[in-house]
Amino acid sequence: MDALNLPPFDYKVTKSGANYLIFDILRRKNVVLTPEEWVRQHFVHYLIHSLGYPKSLISIERGTTYNKLQKRTDLCIYNQEGKPHLLLECKAAHVPITQEVVKQVSTYNQTIQAKYVVISNGLQHYCWQVDFETRRYEPLAEVPGYNFE
Numbered sequence: 001m002d003a004l005n006l007p008p009f010d011y012k013v014t015k016s017g018a019n020y021l022i023f024d025i026l027r028r029k030n031v032v033l034t035p036e037e038w039v040r041q042h043f044v045h046y047l048i049h050s051l052g053y054p055k056s057l058i059s060i061e062r063g064t065t066y067n068k069l070q071k072r073t074d075l076c077i078y079n080q081e082g083k084p085h086l087l088l089e090c091k092a093a094h095v096p097i098t099q100e101v102v103k104q105v106s107t108y109n110q111t112i113q114a115k116y117v118v119i120s121n122g123l124q125h126y127c128w129q130v131d132f133e134t135r136r137y138e139p140l141a142e143v144p145g146y147n148f149e
Helices: 035-050 099-112
Strands: 013-016 019-024 029-032 058-066 069-078 084-090 116-120 125-131 136-140
Touching (some): 035 084, 069 099, 084 099
Antiparallel strands (some): 058 069
16 A cells, blocks of 8 residues: 555554455444555544544544435544534545545535535645635645544
């Protein structure tokens, strides 16, 4: 797997048939190790160990409906009231972050209404704070840490 622009973590990879599996600490099971999953697992550990987010507030690959279509979010962090706080879309390291990717995540967030939106391919990370009243996305220099006060 590619080296990423995220802190390394102690991961456990096993092989099952033709697939490599990585242990997911949120789902508490081994999942197929794809390039996108590699980025997702790095970002999960970054959120928990570097930014202080509790595991209990992070949801992984949760279903949502947009325009009557069933979609799945890569990661969504909720606040203590159960409302979406941060929406994260992960792409494989070889997938560039394009305007189409930003539009896709922004479209999902119209339904989810998370305060922050993050897009990462493991090498580049983009974060915005969303103002739903003005419908503006304000770019941030870094992903906000856990502080739901």
